[in-house]
Amino acid sequence: MAMNLHLLVLVPVLTALAILFFKELKTVRAIALAGTALQLLLGFVLLAAFCAERAAGNTAPMLFYSSYEWFTPLGIAYTTGIDGIALSMILLSALVVLSGVLVSWKMEKLSREFFFLLLLLSAGAYGFFISLDLFTLFFFLELAVIPKFLLIGVWGSGRKEYSAMKLALMLMAGSAFVFLGLLGMYFNSQDANGLHTFDLTALSAQPLPLSAQLLFFPLTFIGFGIFGALFPFHTWVPDGHSSAPTAASMFLAGISMKLGGYGCLRVATYLMPEAAQVYAPYIVLLATIAILYGAFATMMQSDLKYINAYSSVSHCGFVLLGIGMLNETAITGAVMQMISHGLMTALFFAAIGMIYDRTHTRQLAQLGGLLKVMPFISSIFVIAGLCSLGLPGFSGFVAEMTVFMGSWQHSGNFYRLATIASCASIVVTAVYILRAAGKAIMGPVADAEHLQLGDATWNEKTAAVLLLSGIVVIGIAPFWLNDLLQPGVRGLMANIGRTLIP
Template identity: 35%
Template sequence: MLDLVLFLPLVGFLLALLVPAEKAKYFALIFSLVLFVISLGLIGPVLANPGEYSFVTDTPWISTPNIRYHIGLDGLSLWLVILTTFLTPLAVLVSWNYIGHRMKEYYAFLILLEFGVIGVFVSLDLFLYYVFWEVGLVPMYFLIGIWGHDRRIYAAVKFFLYTMVGSVLMLVAIIYLYLKSGTFDYTVILQQMASGQLKLAPEEALPLFLAFFVAFAIKVPLFPLHTWLPDAHVEAPTAGSVMLASVMLKMGTYGLVRYCLPLFPNAARECAPWIVGLAIIGIVYGALVALVQPNMKKLVAYSSVSHLGFVVLGVFSFNQLALDGAVYQMLNHGVSTGALFMLVGMMYERRHSLEISDYGGVATQVPHLATVFLITTLASVGLPLLNNFVGELLVLQGAAMVNISWAVFAAIGVILSACYMLWLYQRVFFGRTSHDTAHHFENQDLKTREWVAIVPLLVLMVWMGVAPMGFLAPISVADNKTLQQSKLNVELKVTAPAPPALPGSAGTTVQVAQTAAGVNNAR
């Protein structure tokens, strides 16, 4: 079934190229809705056992070197896949009138993007993972470059090159791991590491960790590698921004959790203070820059830099609370920032400007739009009972357990986010209306299509804020496992110089002791 969800978009891409241009959007909408409904079927089995991989398919793909088509879904990737399939129909809806030319290719690329992104989240073979990682790049490049705003070409090329530089380094690391372990299969590599069969010396682990980390940090993006993001967001069409912010950035944070922590626990812990430092700088810097942006979309883009700083902070705090918060925050950011980009896009369709100074006092003309925007703003700011609050609270709490000053500095970002978002809201919706602006918004409140696009997101914001446990439970189990894997290897290092421990009662302790002895003997 997971194979179906993964490969249907590829089929959809080809079909979208065959349908007539004027029918393309109907096809894309129906297709992505069907896919979403099918993907809902993934939830049940994964929830039943979120710590293990469900829907596993594992067959050889290429014999030399041994590359496997190995996919699976666990509590960590489940919601990200659902988020992707959930947002694609909404992205189609917001593009409905906005995209006026070359529609066939547009919707085809949107569906192809889904293929790449889902592939990244479900791959369990490092090589397969890399393939999808790159495949997702191409449709987004075209989405920005063809249907974007004035500086679209610059933004598209910058987006492609930044990601490419990061990913080739990751490819080197992947090949190196293969040569060490003899397999690309991620689960096998982890088993080898757990059993002590595969040992990475610190001087190997650190460069390998950095190679992975830089690739992910560019994608996240982490300060100071974030400069492609504002350009890409501002120039992308609405749906492109939505998909970019909501799911593509998560490819980076997902990679950090899925690969960096379990594969290189020691190196990750050694670098953690530096990375957290960058994350906190990102949180505060992103917020400060957002504060002074005259351009709405750029403001939201910088707020993304700030929000994702929280995710990185949570990941590198190495405890259950913070990691749960970080993963939850990935989803929250996907929902609320996705909604913000949609709303900004709707404003743009009316006023044809992204400059904040071109707006003012439009709340009277479009009260519904204003209300929806307000709810989204409050969610983004982190108001209790809305989704972001839960994630930020968990991250801050978890970070505080490690180092209280981390939480203090990061909390500044929360305060600043209230400043820039509310100020944005005030400048756009309140105040005096110029005649010119009013003219654009007359009788232009939300249309049915726009309601349909935005309401699911509002529902989710409230749902995820009021009843987070339904979402958090599987995440928590998967996170626990990730941390266990990560910790197991650390203990190895700690116990290695010590004399072989007494056989413990728990299975893991025995294993650790045995491998520790193995390490000792090896030395």
């Protein structure tokens, strides 16, 4: 069964363009919903086709491969293809974007522009995950930056202009580093005709010289790391997330930070494995610091969005930790953690957004007893929290457990220590999650006016159920996800593992 991957980019772009022709919120949101629902459907069709291909014995590393020449003199082509890792990222994006549209159902202010930018962002993310050419990959990566500036600056809250500018500049700096790294790889490469190439497959087939790797790996990794909240370049995360409107927060934490993790894995580590091995201790060190620092910083927060933003720094640290360990289990765990965190944090932000829409506050001190007032929203808030602290039965447990198992396989004392320290952070996570849930959800109602408020509406419930089902399915049947990811991770390991000293 042939699948056209270009639809994944075309559908959001066409939806976005269609939105431009209408002004009414009702029409606009209906189009956005139709487009994103179609995209999710497409994602599932793709999943079915993908599984059918694999079941039929197709062992090619990338399925649905296609390549079109674009800027031929520069060796740039529009090359697309997916493996299980990319596919699961696409499904994650489709779920998050659809729920993002659903929770923005009452976006009265400039609704046309809002949904347009949201869909443009999602097109960037899909394009990024299907690209097998580093130039197009970079194109889509940058495409997913600037709409965020407008989304936060125009529709955000709090210090929105400051946050928008900080986020845009830091992410642009990240992409500047990435671009340097890509150029370095490009000029050290040769394709079949002796020309330089941006093609990921061609680049992976021939190892770059070690001297080039040592120079360009850190650039690429730090560049993508800025997207993925690598310590100490995580500072855009709290400000950006907390100022953004709900749907943009969901997108930022759910998808955008995954672009970074995915890039660190697929581009930096996969293409420059020797350098990855040299720099692995530093990656692990920074990831551990991010995990611990993020967790402790979260304890000090009193704003719900800041709590989730700092906890995202901590959770994304697990992704980088898994990548830094450079073995199959840990990398599988890292990918699982990306998906799990994407779903969980999107759900968390959705719940926080719903609470904020009703109570107009995100301060823990002003919230309390919400379970009596809005049982549905409170329940998803608690569930997202429990998933975040790694309760078995939810995806967070599966992902973090896999990362720890993989990390422990790495036998160096330093790596063991890092693993233990990261494990310990779970306790801190439990403290801040339970404290936040206890204060806001349980206990007496803090404000008598809150008693007048209503529970979630149908659209909010749908959004929550969509994300929740993803979390629960992965939590209960992790082997499905594992089977999907395994060939992809093995493919990466073929390159990464090649250089590992036994």
